[in-house]
Amino acid sequence: MKAQKALIVRFRSKLPHDECRKIAEERKAEFQNVPGLIQKYDMHDRKTNMMGEMFTFKTENHLNDFIKSELFRNTPNIYKIEGEPEISKFEIFQELEIPASA
Numbered sequence: 001m002k003a004q005k006a007l008i009v010r011f012r013s014k015l016p017h018d019e020c021r022k023i024a025e026e027r028k029a030e031f032q033n034v035p036g037l038i039q040k041y042d043m044h045d046r047k048t049n050m051m052g053e054m055f056t057f058k059t060e061n062h063l064n065d066f067i068k069s070e071l072f073r074n075t076p077n078i079y080k081i082e083g084e085p086e087i088s089k090f091e092i093f094q095e096l097e098i099p100a101s102a
Helices: 015-030 058-070
Strands: 004-013 037-045 050-057 081-092
Touching: 004 058, 015 058, 050 058, 058 081
Parallel strands: none
Antiparallel strands: 004 050, 004 081, 037 050
């Protein structure tokens, strides 16, 4: 497997969770044409009220280009993020795909 890259962004929003879900749904189409983007997940931890986005990219260049993009830079304003988001980059070194019949 070629070394794919993962980006995890964690933040707290001033908006109610339902509003964040609505925003994520409305923004879905904007991510369809991000170069090198393989997958995007939107996450919420009900215990801590932390929100998160996890992205997987084909290459580190794709990930870095995305971080510089207006789409990524607008996220704090759109979600009304409190403080600075926590941003982590990872190399994906193993992938386990479970067959649908399992």
